[in-house]
Amino acid sequence: MIHSGVVAPEGEPGAGRLACQPMNPPVPEILQEALATVLVASGIERAPADIHVERTTRPDHGDWFTNLAMVVAKPAGRAPRELAADLADRLKAHPPLHVDKVEVAGPGFINFHLGHGWLEDILARLLEAGEEGYARPDLGHGEKVQIEFVSANPTGPLHVGNGWLCSFGDTLARLLERCGHRVSREYYVNDTGGQVRRLGESLLARVRREEVPEEGYQGDYVTELAGHYPGGSEDDVTEAGRWAAARILDNIRGSLGRLGIRFDEWFSQASIEEGGAVAETLQLLSSRGLVYEKEGATWLRTSDLGDSRDRVLIKSNGDITYLGGDIAYHRNKFLVRGFDRVIDVFGADHHGQVASLRAAVAALGVDPESLEIHLGQMVSLVGAKMSKRAGNFVSLDSLLDDIGKDAFRLLSLMKSINEATTLDLDLVRRQTMDNPVYYVQYAHARISSIGRVRAERGIAMVPVAEANFSLLTHPRECELIRCLDELPDVVADACVRREPFKVTNWVRKLADRFHGFYHDCYVMGEGVAPDLTQARLHLVEGARIGFSIGLGLIGVSAPESM
RNA sequence: GCCCUCGUAGCUCAGUGGAUAGAGCGCCGGCCUCCGGAGCCGGGUGCGCAGGUUCGAGUCCUGCCGAGGGCGCCA
Numbered sequence: 001m002i003h004s005g006v007v008a009p010e011g012e013p014g015a016g017r018l019a020c021q022p023m024n025p026p027v028p029e030i031l032q033e034a035l036a037t038v039l040v041a042s043g044i045e046r047a048p049a050d051i052h053v054e055r056t057t058r059p060d061h062g063d064w065f066t067n068l069a070m071v072v073a074k075p076a077g078r079a080p081r082e083l084a085a086d087l088a089d090r091l092k093a094h095p096p097l098h099v100d101k102v103e104v105a106g107p108g109f110i111n112f113h114l115g116h117g118w119l120e121d122i123l124a125r126l127l128e129a130g131e132e133g134y135a136r137p138d139l140g141h142g143e144k145v146q147i148e149f150v151s152a153n154p155t156g157p158l159h160v161g162n163g164w165l166c167s168f169g170d171t172l173a174r175l176l177e178r179c180g181h182r183v184s185r186e187y188y189v190n191d192t193g194g195q196v197r198r199l200g201e202s203l204l205a206r207v208r209r210e211e212v213p214e215e216g217y218q219g220d221y222v223t224e225l226a227g228h229y230p231g232g233s234e235d236d237v238t239e240a241g242r243w244a245a246a247r248i249l250d251n252i253r254g255s256l257g258r259l260g261i262r263f264d265e266w267f268s269q270a271s272i273e274e275g276g277a278v279a280e281t282l283q284l285l286s287s288r289g290l291v292y293e294k295e296g297a298t299w300l301r302t303s304d305l306g307d308s309r310d311r312v313l314i315k316s317n318g319d320i321t322y323l324g325g326d327i328a329y330h331r332n333k334f335l336v337r338g339f340d341r342v343i344d345v346f347g348a349d350h351h352g353q354v355a356s357l358r359a360a361v362a363a364l365g366v367d368p369e370s371l372e373i374h375l376g377q378m379v380s381l382v383g384a385k386m387s388k389r390a391g392n393f394v395s396l397d398s399l400l401d402d403i404g405k406d407a408f409r410l411l412s413l414m415k416s417i418n419e420a421t422t423l424d425l426d427l428v429r430r431q432t433m434d435n436p437v438y439y440v441q442y443a444h445a446r447i448s449s450i451g452r453v454r455a456e457r458g459i460a461m462v463p464v465a466e467a468n469f470s471l472l473t474h475p476r477e478c479e480l481i482r483c484l485d486e487l488p489d490v491v492a493d494a495c496v497r498r499e500p501f502k503v504t505n506w507v508r509k510l511a512d513r514f515h516g517f518y519h520d521c522y523v524m525g526e527g528v529a530p531d532l533t534q535a536r537l538h539l540v541e542g543a544r545i546g547f548s549i550g551l552g553l554i555g556v557s558a559p560e561s562m
Numbered sequence: 563g564c565c566c567u568c569g570u571a572g573c574u575c576a577g578u579g580g581a582u583a584g585a586g587c588g589c590c591g592g593c594c595u596c597c598g599g600a601g602c603c604g605g606g607u608g609c610g611c612a613g614g615u616u617c618g619a620g621u622c623c624u625g626c627c628g629a630g631g632g633c634g635c636c637a
Contacts, residue, residue, distance in 0.1 A: 054580085057582095058581075067579095070618085074617080105581075106581045106618095108617080109580075109581070153637070190637070194636065194637065296635090297635055298635095299635095308564080308633075309633095315635040317635080321634095321635065321636090321637090322636070322637050323637095325637095348567070348631045348632075349631065349632070350632085351565080351566055351567090351633080352565090352631095352634085353637090354565095355633095375567075375631090377566095377630070378631060380630090415574080415576085416576095418567055418568070420630050422630095438600050439586090442598085443601095445598075445600090446601085452597090457597090505575095505576065505585085508586080509585085512586095515601055515602070516601095518601080518602090519599095519601065520602080522596065523597060525597070526595085540597095561598085562598085562600070
């Protein structure tokens with residue numbers, strides 16, 4: 001932490017100076033407003049609702065550009081380049097804030113070259129907002145959203161694949177929270193039905209020192225649990241299964257804790273199936289004429305609602321199907337607890353239930369748009385598939401023992417969950433020393449180190465308002481500030497598109513920019529003027545804020561030293 | 563057979579319809595007088611195939627090829 005030793009007391013001149021100076025609006029707003037104005041002046045009647053301005057990818061294209069002329073030209077019956085030139089001329093007559101140069105290029109792009117004041121504004125805005133306020137777009141407006149993830153059956157420890165989606169769900173939850181949603185994390189506990197009975201059978205078999213049935217759970221953990229089983233009626237498989245499931249659930253909680261994940265709700269499937277929820281749900285569906293009896297079973301007309309066929313809710317033996325319980329569960333989410341939006345995160349092996357569930361939610365009278373289902377593609381190991389029943393999975397705990405929480409979270413949040421992953425455990429373990437996590441954390445440790453050296457040398461930081469950011473003209477400094485400028489957009493984008501890995505990519509980019517800055521721009525080196533030192537100290541603080549926000553979102557710790 | 567996801571550099575992956583497609587790893591070669599060298603700088607190869615939409619396609623549409631997953635009165 002870098003804290004000023006000379007923070008001006010409140011009320012004195014200087015302390016509130018920043019707040020008194022109205023902050024300039026961000027560049028996109030400045031450009032959009034200017035473009036809207038010249039568009040009208042140029043005789044274009046209907047301006048697009050959303051005028052698109054973007055950062056350029058190449059320096060010779062300036063800093064920002066718009067495709068506005070090309071978008072508007074055709075409906076207006078004008079040539080794109082001609083219109084672009086017209087707009088550019090009008091902009092040049094009254095240049096918007098920070099705009100040094102306006103150019104028309106290519107098929108009709110308008111490029112903006114900005115002055116250094118742009119970067120100074122970015123840094124000032126970032127430092128004023130701080131870790132709490134920066135990159136906190138209010139996209140949700142308090143929307144009440146529930147996110148259910150993992151929900152692995154308590155029939156065995158979490159494996160690496162489970163952990164992968166844990167990272168996704170938890171970081172998505174953090175993103176939603178940061179972007180103005182009220183988020184509840186939920187774990188649906190399958191503590192009833194066939195899986196539990198099967199677990200109980202496996203346990204009792206081990207208690208009797210017999211082989212586990214073929215369809216049972218073969219893992220060593222069952223044998224271990226059997227050693228502690230207090231008994232009970234020897235043939236009550238449900239009782240045995242529930243006892244084992246409770247133990248395993250404790251283990252799962254522990255693994256999640258190691259990953260920094262806490263659930264707000266552990267929702268019992270038994271509470272749904274053994275309470276009145278299913279009956280109430282059936283009644284609702286019946287009243288809509290969507291339920292019928294056939295061959296002794298109770299069916300839901302899901303084929304009327306986008307599913308490929310109808311589905312059974314109550315088996316002919318009277319048992320509730322998984323779907324039957326799941327519908328009641330989703331009725332509870334939407335209609336009982338009143339979530340505005342429900343997000344389910346499943347593994348791709350649950351693909352088969354998506355259409356049914358969507359149809360079922362529609363059958364409940366809930367807007368299907370408010371149910372989001374994200375399928376994470378399979379995570380497997382080189383040369384092996386993980387199977388809980390066969391007991392040949394790699395547990396999340398053992399991998400965490402090897403590489404640690406930070407490396408695991410970063411690793412699991414580096415790419416889209418739409419992409420299948422095959423882990424080479426040897427490689428992952430070996431990569432430990434040149435894992436991206438070190439690159440990122442080392443950058444943060446260097447920031448802390450700068451703070452320590454500053455304290456040792458007794459250098460006090462001046463207030464932000466007294467720092468002269470116009471001195472930060474080194475290319476490394478400019479690149480670092482530009483990177484920090486992207487964070488609010490990255491957070492919003494990652495949230496809206498449900499793509500947490502974008503945050504990881506950004507953090508890595510920030511680390512890259514910071515290492516470059518650190519290498520070329522000594523903050524307190526010999527011959528660095530005091531004013532420049534002050535400006536750079538604030539830039540370093542800005543980077544620290546960026547790391548804190550980014551690493552906080554992906555759940556990776558920001559160490560003071562390595 | 564039908565449905566979903568994916569195919570971009572040797573490998574792992576980025577790339578809201580924009581201009582000359584980018585990182586990391588690996589490989590080769592440089593850089594420690596000062597805040598931590600777990601760092602910095604330089605070096606090169608690529609959008610599975612074929613059509614279509616568009617001023618403009620890695621991105622959107624159709625078909626094909628290839629990989630993974632799914633199509634139960636299992637969960």
